Amino acid sequence: MLFDTHAHYDDEKFDQDRQELLSSMPSRGVGLIVDPASDIASAMKARDISREFDFVYFAAGVHPHEAAGAGETYLDDIRALARDPKCVAVGEIGLDYHYDFSPRDVQRRVFAEQLELSLELSKPVIIHEREAVQDNLNILAAHPGVRGVVHCFSGSWETARILLDMGLYLGFTGVVTFKNARKCVEVVKNMPLERMVIETDSPYMAPVPHRGERNSSLFVRLVAEKIAEIRGMDYEDVEALTMENGRRLYGL
Ligand code: NI
Helix, strand or coil: CEEECCECCCCHHHCCCHHHHHHHCHHHCEEEEEEECCCHHHHHHHHHHHHHCCCEEEEECCCHHHHHHCCCCHHHHHHHHHCCCCEEEEEEEEEECCCCCCCHHHHHHHHHHHHHHHHHHCCCEEEEEECCHHHHHHHHHCCCCCCEEECCCCCCHHHHHHHHHCCCEEEECHHHHCCCCHHHHHHHHHCCHHHEEECCCECCCCCCCCCCCCCCHHHHHHHHHHHHHHHCCCHHHHHHHHHHHHHHHHCC
16 A cells, blocks of 8 residues: 655645545555645644545644744644644645745744744654755754654755755655656665655646646555666565655654
């Protein structure tokens, strides 16, 4: 069975067929899914979905895109959500200087506050970083002891090594199947296997040959197949390994 460690089923793009699609997952080879939130409302929606499907878990957190609208009580809201037995992480959190939907100083503050909260709650974090490599590394370095995953990793091997030295996992999406994925392939080739998890980031990031389509956990198999090809491993071994790694990461 496959573990899709990052898929946004609370997204409205699943409103038409969410029940049907999720119901079909176990019979189609997907055994576990984590739905990371983008804000408090999305975390509550992800929690409700996790209550309907025993193989769906969720994370509670405020995404950098939503940092400016986090509000004054968001840390207490995450604390309350984190008491739910299906809440496995604080996320997704981080920095996005590509879109800059929230001012950068606000993004940094909300990221740092949630890293501190993850330590208080003893939960892993799910980190989103885009065009903010150095600030991400600096803020993480200021929070020793933080556990978790840098999701949709597509950075350099140099950056990967620093994150791995911090004890973090790296999550790989359909990006590994893209033609221009040279950096990503290098990281997959060189990194320790026990820190690798797979994900779809659904409804985004559909792998080749489905680029541009709505993504779903059914396509996480294509990520595992590509990793098997890059590492010269049997597909079944990658499937088992990434399941084991995902379980260890999220404590499942
Ligand atoms: Ni995401």
